[in-house]
Amino acid sequence: MTASRLTTGGSAIDRSRPIRFNFDGTTVQGFAGDTIASALLANDVAVVGRSFKYHRPRGIWGAGVEEPNALVDVGGPQATPNTRATTEPARDGLVAKSVNATPNALADRNAFLDRFSRFIPAAFYYKTFMWPDWHMFEPRIRAMAGLGKVDTDWTSPGTADQINHHCDVLVVGAGPAGLAAARMAAGAGLSVTLVDDQRNPGGSLGHRAGEIDGKPAAVWIEETVAELAAGGHLILPSTTAFGIYDHNLVGLNQRHLDRRRDTLWRVRPRQIVLATGAIERPLPFANNDLPGILSADAALAYLRRHAVLVGRRIVVATNNDSAYEVASALAEAGADVTLVDIRRDGTPDTPAKVRLVKGRALAAANGKLRVGGVTLDDGTRLDADCVLVSGGCTPTIHLFGQAKGKLTWSEARAAFLPGDPVDGISVAGAAAGAVSLSEVFAGSEKAVASLGQTKAAVPRSTGPEATGGMAAAWPLPGSKGRIWIDYQNDVTVKDIELAARENFVSVEHLKRYTTLGMATDQGKTSNLPGLALMAGITGRTVPEVGTTTYRPPFTPVPLASFAGARVGELMAPVRRLPLENVHRSSGAVFQEYGGWLRPAHYGGRDADAERAIQDEALRARKSVALFDGSTLGKIEVIGPKAAEFVDFLYYNTMSTLKPGRCRYGFMLSENGVVFDDGVLVRLDEHRFVVSCSSSHVTAVHARLEEWRQDRFGRDAVYIHNATSEMATLTVSGPNARKLLEAVGLGLSLDDAALPHMTVGHGSYAGNEVRVTRVSFTGDRSYEISIRADRAEPLWAQLRQAGQAFEAVLIGLEALMILRAEKGFIVIGKDTDGTTLPHDLGSEGPRTKRQTEYVGRRSLFTEEASRNNRMQLVGLTVPQGEAPLPTGAHGIKRENGKLHSQGFVTSSYQSPTLGRPIALGLIERGATRHGETIEIQHLGKVRKAMIAAPCAFDPAGDRLNA
Amino acid sequence: MQLFPCPFCGPRDETEFHYGGDAGNARPDGADVPIDRWAGYLYLRGNPKGSAHEIWVHMTCGEFFVMERDTVTHKVLSSAALGGEHAA
């Protein structure tokens, strides 16, 4: 045993609540309050994973979000791949697995790769597996490299909540700087939200010494938090501020200790205070990635929070003062401690029970699966079962960088610090370069000073103060041995030297070429040493090399948090018919059409579907069909300029329409392309109903609003989208009128009173009904619109009265056949993004209209006047042949080559005609009726005859039959 | 995520808005508009760096309005309801 749990102490753990969990197949014991990492250390598990590329053994490095090595895949209901063992709470029954290791971290079968490491430097894969094709090699390489695995069988136990939140001040980080700033902001009468990614507030005060206002740090933290809570301020522990977005929107991801999914917060504060602390850097020496080598600050955190002593014989290597407190505490706890400081002079007093070696650095760590000792730069060898390093602190300025804040280089701190302030954002504490508590509190005061007079006093540091005393110790070019810069991506000094030799000297190139600073930790411990090394190699300063762009997220955020409730059916909710349940009880098979869930057909599932559809279409022609057309657009255009307005919006002149009449027409886009077709109903002088196609209602409504507001003025026209207020029930077929007369709608259905293309008004059971005689089937048809919530009795009555006529319920699929028999088009199916109205045979308005309309000028371009445009046609194949495949191309042969001259847009078997029918867009098609054309699909060529689009009742007799 | 000021509703999240094109792209009427002028109206856009006048629509209330914003800093400089210069 080297690392062990002490019998007393540990501010974060609850010894009365022991827990057990599983790591790589073995049981690990711990206490409530442990992280997976602290429990593993307490059980002396040194190797917790394998590195990304070389499969080197890797141990725990840190005690927080910066962890590059100790990644685990957590299973169970809250399964998360690649999560940091240092932040993941240890829970009873949890199952965790090391990453990139088979079968486990200790006995990894791909460990042999490390012996070939000098053959696989940075970019090895790019260079080696180019020929003949990277994709040949990719699967095997990916299987050997990489990190955690997603459990593809796992299903989410629920969805993540998402909360929008507003406050005056958002303080990120509940360490001394954040707590002080929050308290002062609250004292100024502002609403404060305080977030921290740890379970307990306090930040570094949770394990570093401190006395504030004459009280121990722990007491001051407790009092401050209690005061904020009592003031009604929001405190969110286990919550990471992962991103600052435009206009200072802050994204938070909150974890829960129970089984709930994380919660995503979108916070809009007036002022953001970043008190995000700092992260300790490693030191460069050979084999500095061996298990048993930890951040010195992390070792102190494990000691004081979790009562874990990380070793018995410990070497602490440092270039600054902060490691002295660590060395002292470990020695007090009973470890044998040697402190190796690279500085010769200006070091603090040697702590009691600690051996101090001045002016020396580590040259190498020794050991295979875990560290067994170190070699100093003078050749001295020291035995050790644990090595702690402190290479100085890197301020956590990611959020400031994301907000486009400029950084300035501090030679004294050997770090980038926040530069000129960004509107609405201030930075305090170690993130701003403060070292002592006095500096920290002065920074907090400054951070909230602009927010107004506060009643809260600035906290005073009354205990011993931390000092910095930093002497830079960057990795140097030409160093001996394998010195790791980026543990997570297996980037060594030699890889960065290679990148420099190959001229990848810009930071952004360096990152992509070597993968320095990529993956889950985004280089929290490695970026700055990597930049400093590149600076050393290329003879530049660190600020000349610069940093890569800071981008969200600061730490990985589960996609479930971003998705929230927008999963499954809620991802893109369908619009539903008022009579959906009635149709279900009639055996309707539903499909989504243009965002609406509609009956495709009634009865006949799977293999029987086609037979059901054919039967519906045939019976519709024989007697009478009932169809739910509620999705049809019903957009009302009202006002003194309504007629002028619809004239401008439609290709066809509409102002000449008499009240009570309907007219079919096109709407074009400004580029002349047909955007929608439909019927316009004129209810009275100043009131129209735009009956646009179902899937275009939203777009047509938006277009009407835009032209109304931009060109006509709000007082001239009013637009009201009544589509979902009313259900529309369609009765179509030779017996349609008889059926309606049997039902009784309180209006004359006489053809003289209500001829084709007119509208009448009646009532049913006390409710107004609007009856429109328009037809999409070619048969006599009535569209009856009624208040949506009153539609059900009318539908029931229509069905009951229909029994005498053998009425048939038809779904959208049968309707598609009926309309195609008539050559009626569906925009977007029988047209594409180049189809102009005259391609569809509507030439009149183009040649005759003198007034302005949307898209007009585009109909007179060279392109619009081309004589070989694709035009709408019917395509006939002999009886007994199968329907043409939709999308098949009409072809012509020139010099032995095939050229497309258009394509099939709609194709069905017509039960009424007993043969296939099809529509298509074919070059010069309108002038080629009777011509035979070759149709090719997937290499097969068939013949078809070009015909008029209408294949059934071309004279239109059935409209009045 | 940006906050846009709808002249009717006040500041709202950018996800509630749709972009509607350059402001001031006046429509030339008539079947004999010179083709270059018409093509410019359809396709030519200023794509300015810095201050830009744009039409936006607030989807939840249906209001179209002109917003001036900085395409570099994303700062919103002004917003005003349509009308006047655009109304016929």
Ligand SMILES: [Zn+2]
């Ligand atoms: Zn609005």
